[in-house]
């Protein structure tokens with residue numbers, strides 16, 4: 001009897017205790033975010049990402065768990081401390097404690113929207129002549145990388161970009177934000193020789209194609225009514241990131257190359273979403289490396305192929321090549337598996353010349369790629385798949401990811 005009472009008391013006590021102290025904090029993104037949300041890091045210094053719980057997007061924290069809020073960007077700070085970073089700990093629900101004072105999470109805003117930064121990090125590329133440029137988050141000199149771009153400064157050309165996409169977080173990503181315009185990174189010293197905005201402009205594309213191919217062919221190769229124009233083709237996609245400001249941080253010309261819009265919006269888009277769906281399904285982190293390769297050539301008036309560039313630099317040299325290929329390496333480090341996907345940036349092919357085949361196609365053994373994206377010689381873009389090792393023989397700038405099996 002006495003044991004029963006003790007036991008019941010214990011249950012009651014435990015329930016009360018749990019309600020008061022044990023339930024942790026839960027931030028529902030649709031209603032509880034501050035006006036200018038800070039980035040949130042765990043005590044282990046990992047970016048905190050939301051999850052889908054009962055079809056809500058939530059950030060969950062344990063009671064007493066401490067987290068760091070930061071407001072990257074020049075002159076930005078948390079308005080409640082007037083400092084760029086602050087460590088707070090979860091009390092319960094939306095209540096957090098900072099230096100013994102309690103605050104409600106929705107009030108913990110940055111002065112203004114957070115802003116990404118850039119930083120160089122040594123040399124890269126097979127010949128080590130290119131520069132690794134990190135796009136990330138700088139708070140008082142502490143730099144947190146989001147994307148790395150291996151960038152050839154002499155030609156103003158990316159070799160590839162690399163980033164980790166988080167399957168769990170992607171299932172709960174921000175959506176519906178407005179698209180910012182692309183930035184040249186001029187203030188960091190990139191693209192100083194040329195206005196990329198003007199290079200991509202429709203009238204400039206017409207001028208270049210009229211000059212290179214004559215106006216009859218130019219009208220075939222550029223036709224906006226058929227999505228035949230060169231778009232700013234993201235290398236790492238904006239939708240591969242969870243938080244809206246991180247999606248915005250992908251809008252740099254160094255993370256893009258001229259890609260036929262009909263392909264960008266066609267099979268390439270299907271591949272990008274297949275990669276995200278795979279990460280979400282596996283609930284894992286995937287490393288995604290994407291790059292342009294080689295220069296597209298199209299038949300000129302005499303039938304002889306002519307290379308396509310977007311513009312010329314101040315010395316009249318052809319500049320900003322239109323790539324012949326876009327490639328993507330999808331790498332699951334947890335299982336040591338990877339796959340390379342190649343997209344041909346030519347919507348006019350009716351046959352597949354040998355010089356478009358960079359490696360042995362293994363698509364038939366890959367289950368997670370939508371079959372309708374593959375091998376159609378339609379304008380939405382021919383796609384094939386290879387082992388990473390095999391593609392690296394043709395594109396030695398692809399970083400070595402070690403010994404991996406095929407990501408089927």
Ligand SMILES: *[C@@H]1O[C@H](CO)[C@@H](O)[C@H](O)[C@H]1NC(C)=O
Nearest residue numbers: 046047049166167168169285
């Ligand atoms: C991805 O998200 C999951 C769930 O939030 C987390 O456990 C994991 O550490 C995240 N990875 C990174 C790199 O943030």
Ligand SMILES: *[C@@H]1O[C@H](CO)[C@@H](O)[C@H](O)[C@H]1NC(C)=O
Nearest residue numbers: 203204206207210215216218
């Ligand atoms: C290109 O040529 C076509 C046909 O002659 C002409 O209509 C168009 O204005 C030209 N575009 C430019 C930008 O010169």
